Amino acid sequence: MTTTTTTAPVPGPGPGPGTATQSARIEVRDLTKRFGDFTAVDHLSFTVEPGRITGFLGPNGAGKTTTLRMLLGLIKPTAGTATIGGRRYHDIEKPMSVVGSALEATNFHPGRTGRDHLRVLADTAGVSTQRVDEMLELVGIPAAARKRAGGYSMGMRQRLGLAAAMLGDPQVLILDEPANGLDPEGIRWLRGFLRHLAGQGKTILISSHMLQEVEQTVDDVVIITNGQLVRQGAMSDLHGAPRALVRTSDPAALAGALRVSDITSSDVSSSDDGSGALMADTSDLRLIGDVALRAGLPIYELHGIQNDLEQLFFQLTENTNRNLGQPAAGQQEAQA
Amino acid sequence: MTAAIRAEFRKFFTTRLWWGMALAVFVLGIALAVLFGFLLTQPPSPSAQGRGVPTGTPEQIANSVYTGGLSVGYLLTLVIGVMQIGSEYRHKTISGTFLGTPKRAVVMGAKVVTLLVLGALYGLLSLIGSVAAGAIVLNARGFDPFPTSGVFRTLALALLVLGLWALIGLGAGILIPNQVAALLIAVGVAWIVEPLIVFGLGYWEWGREHIAPYLPTSATNAMVNGVSQGGANAVQPLTWWGGAIVLTLYAAVLAGVGSWRTVRADIS
Incomplete structure (x- = not known):
């Protein structure tokens, strides 16, 4: 863990022995x-x-x-x-x-x-x-x-x-x-x-x-x-494990094709749009594209997904912030 | 310690307070020396003495003329003392001060040394003006400007007086957390409340003899041994060294208790 600072562009006032080069936890x-x-x-x-x-x-x-x-x-x-x-x-x-x-x-x-x-x-x-x-x-x-x-x-x-x-x-x-x-x-x-x-x-x-x-x-x-x-x-x-969202015409078929390539996925289709959507547990977009091509399935959308940090931070700290007053009685019981 | 003292001086001389104070101390020294030089050299009449008009020996008259400016000057160093700690709390620079010198007793010691030196410096400034102007006036009125060596003792003690009042201010600045309140209370007590108490005690024999001489302003007057109030109700002042001990005790207790609190308190 020891690092030297000999190339520091900010010269110090002549560090004493062991002060500037010593790492401190x-x-x-x-x-x-x-x-x-x-x-x-x-x-x-x-x-x-x-x-x-x-x-x-x-x-x-x-x-x-x-x-x-x-x-x-x-x-x-x-x-x-x-x-x-x-x-x-x-x-x-x-x-x-x-x-x-x-x-x-x-x-x-x-x-x-x-x-x-x-x-x-x-x-x-x-x-x-x-x-x-x-x-x-x-x-x-x-x-x-x-x-x-x-x-x-x-x-x-x-x-x-x-x-x-x-x-x-x-x-x-x-x-x-x-x-x-x-x-x-x-x-x-x-x-x-x-x-x-x-x-x-x-x-x-x-x-x-x-x-x-x-x-x-x-x-x-x-x-x-x-x-x-x-x-x-x-x-x-x-950030959690990287994932990718892919939209296609037949999500079940694509999920099967991905499983063959050792990629798990989950169906995140919503009922109101015509196409289906999958959340695949990989960040390799090229691989997903290749799999879909071999399966003969169209891709309408494909991009990597990271955890929403704002959401995560809120989840970690929500309902426990003492400065926002007491949570409602029901909430408190639910937490306990 | 020397690093902390250097930092304290730098703090003082990098705001505008110091030269305003310096100007005030110097001008007041001259103005009050001239005023007292004329007033105190009026030929005294016995009837006026009975009514409480101040009288004194030539030495006391010279002392009063030279230290006239100090009667306001000590209020100014009192303010400096309050500000030297109060502004640190007010502007939160105290955090940086204690981060640089985590041993807080060292910081407080540096403040005490700095304030004593500053008191002496301002005293010197006041005396340069007052002795120059006062000696001319006394000479013109036919008085010996330096009748005894006691005058020089007074001049030396005047330097200590200002430093001690700065320490009293330091204590007040810590014990009264709000700086504005600390300034008003410290100056109010020293300038208005205490003279009123002394005046009131004049009508109570025990209080006049056992309390009044030991109040800080009375002790200050005793130290510089100026002319004293005549009349039956006048407070008999302490000796110069008695006054010095009493005022030193005030300064030590206030600065000491204040420092003790600062060393222990959380800085948030």
Whole structure:
């Protein structure tokens, strides 16, 4: 899992021995936080691997930000542990050179310029003003950062937050809703940026309340709702097995022909259109076409199908979102 | 610690607050020195003293002239103290601060050091104006601008006074979570409520002797040893070092309790 960053185009401030080349896994174990009677995070466990972009997903109020803040030592857990490279944030010697984080896009004094904001952080991190200007260049706001932050757009704030996170050339990046407020061009830029960093072996954790927003960006997902883990795994697993929809005149005949070629399928014909439809359990469209040709059946439509992620995300988190009020009494019984 | 202190200074000097405050402190130092220089050098009449007109030795008069600007200046450093922590909570920059320095006691220590230095810097600025202008006025009125070495002790203590009030502000800024409320309450108490209490205590002998001298503003006045109110109900001030100890205790307790809370609290 160890990766070297010798070809990094973003030069660090001279990494100390073992800091920049060392891979760091994020581990959350049985993490729990109660505020009075309210359990914001409930025995949450997951890991985030180096070299991959992990999406930390859940509806608003699921406990994402509380979890990230516990990971970063800003909130004290009621129980459980959250470590980065085996250490609690509090115990990391020079934290900004190990972990870069951007929590909220609003954490700026409106009367201070973005550049000065970074210089304040640079003082703490022990990095130079030159590094500040390099980071501003990197996120594409070198000129605007000399204006006071009060007038910044959401996109500017996101980029400034990202520049702040990158100041210490950290091995681990933790970003809370980094795509929030970015325009499509900005999201595409962010995606390329994070992809590049993950390629250097960095550990990247980004939270989002929208799966679609990050579905093309992340490799792994951790989905939580009501402070509990719902699902953890690779993004590709979420999509499920690839399938293909094929429309033809005689679905039963085509299903039989496909079975001969070891492809299972199910009839999804609807009564109101004249032709029948099959859902075949393969992504090989050419094979389906060849089979249909040999069987002498016409093809009216043929395309690959992936799981509807929006639908899936909703299914995983629906009816359990505590912020939408209590479900109706009947629903509650049905769930129990 | 040095990195945290450097960051605290950078925070202070990268917003517009500092030069507005600097201008105010400097101008007030000059203006009040000139005003007191004329008022306090009027020949006192015994009947006026009985009515409570302030009187003092030449040393006390010089002290009052030079530190006249501080009577407003300490309110300004009080505000600086509130802002140095209050604006961090208000604009949520406190998260970034603690992410950079997770050992929060170090951050609070850096804020204390920074505020003491800032208090001294603003004090210096005020005194440059007030001593220059005040000495000219006193000279013109036939008074010795530097009658005793006690004047220099007062000038030195004035620098400490402003730093200590900044620490009181730091404590208030933490203990009162809303920054605007913290500013209003801190300044209101120091500027209006406390003088009213001292005035009221003047009519109660025990309170006048055992409470009034120990209030922060009274302790501040004792430290700089200026002219004091005449009359039967006047509060007898503490010695200069007694005042210094009392004011230091206020600053230590408020900044200490505030820091203790900040170190333990969740930042969300």
